[in-house]
Amino acid sequence: MEFFTKANIDFLGKRRVFLVLSLVFNIVGILVTAMFGLEYGIDFEGGTEIAVQIQPPPEVGEIRAAIGAAGFHGAEIKSYGRPNQFLIRVKESSGQTEPSTAILTALRERFQDRQLTLLKSDKVGPKIGAEMRLNAAIAVVISIVAILLYIAFRFEFIYGLGATVALVHDVIVAISAIAIVHHLGLLRIEVNQSVLAALLTVVGFSVNDTVIIFDRIRENRERHKGMNLIKLMNLSINETLSRTINTVLTVVLVLLALLILGGEVLQGFAFTMLVSILTGTYSSIYIASAFVIWFLEKVRKVDLEGEYRRLKELERQAAVQT
Incomplete structure (x- = not known):
């Protein structure tokens, strides 16, 4: 079964709204985490x-x-x-x-x-736990930098930056969600090796959607030479949307089963994976691609938005005439 096989959704037309919402949520998440803190497991606390x-x-x-x-x-x-x-x-x-x-x-x-x-x-001892917390943070940073270099080599450096911004967004959202649900008493989640494993897994898994979208963008740039980049990115996202939803849905169903039936031991891993998978899908569409457009417009001064609006107006006029 496939979803949205002939989708034509203007994902990037509202990219500024979603970028602002994501930025606000990340800032709030960082503040909440700083205020309430995280409850570390034995591995990281002693x-x-x-x-x-x-x-x-x-x-x-x-x-x-x-x-x-x-x-x-x-x-x-x-x-x-x-x-x-x-x-x-x-x-x-x-x-x-x-x-x-x-x-x-x-x-x-x-x-x-x-x-x-x-x-x-x-x-x-607490000293060993502190060292393990530092090593865990280093492991996450190294994995993100490695992905940045890989995507920059496979595509372009700006695409690597977009993927990296999306990954940092996903990690912040996941950690913030852990702090919030634990503080509210909804779930008892300790940051331990299982949660770290979930974060590292998601860093690799969530970038998969981004790579697929970027790969389709590269193919469509050859197939539709001269097409406005915003329109081309929308086309690429819509073409891969069915595959994205099918893949994420199967993973989400498994993680929901683990979260509900897996008991206290697996709750941290399942919850972290679940939040990160959903966030990773969102960021692949609204963060990674939108950052590339923002960079080209603000840094390289390419008027993509103006050209895109003119194209939309011409399409609207053509639709009215027919």
């Missing part, structure tokens, strides 16, 4: 990691409930080798006793009829 063996093995939900009752919320619980071995990671809070001791006490009280053995106990 905490305690212990491995235990419980025989017979309980359900992960039972372990999570026992740890939550002890005051450790948002714990990461994973399988650790055998079915009866579990890796538990919690953040430290001021005023609490030694986390490993408190967790073991809570588990022994909850599973009094089972054999519990401590396999290991490690601590991630």
Whole structure:
């Protein structure tokens, strides 16, 4: 099934409105994130990691409930080798006793009829967490710069800049959305390695739509020589619109299933991916291409808008006469 197979939507005719809306939302998002902050996971803030063996093995939900009752919320619980071995990671809070001791006490009280053995106990300090936050930010920046160089080499430098602006927009929106929903209590999302993986995945995934649109623009420039660039970009976006919607729709359905049914562990990854995929589709149409037009008009002084308006007026007059 295909959507909008013969679309003729003037996407870039209202580009200024969408650019202003995007700019406002990004500024508001940055301010909200600065005011309320992000809740970092153990990887980026520090905490305690212990491995235990419980025989017979309980359900992960039972372990999570026992740890939550002890005051450790948002714990990461994973399988650790055998079915009866579990890796538990919690953040430290001021005023609490030694986390490993408190967790073991809570588990022994909850599973009094089972054999519990401590396999290991490690601590991630705040300094290491800060270093990992810095490395995570560097990883995102390096990936964006690499994409800038790739698109600049494959197309033109200005197109690489447009794609980069769109990617930065997507990352800011995703991080802002995390801060907002977490502060409002709609979802409990910690910025951890899963969220970082989602951001890096989206940096590569969302640029895919941009590359496809830019590739169609390059093809149409050869096919329709002399066509106004705004009109040509609109044509290219409309020609790839069906493919874009079909691809995004399949991904969104999977991410919605993960977000609703995946539980607390996968919520951060699924939500970050979902917001970023939708934002990436929007930015591929309204940010990347619109930035190229803005650059050509403001920096290189090419009157694309004036020419486009004259063409639209001629088309309107021709339609009236017929």
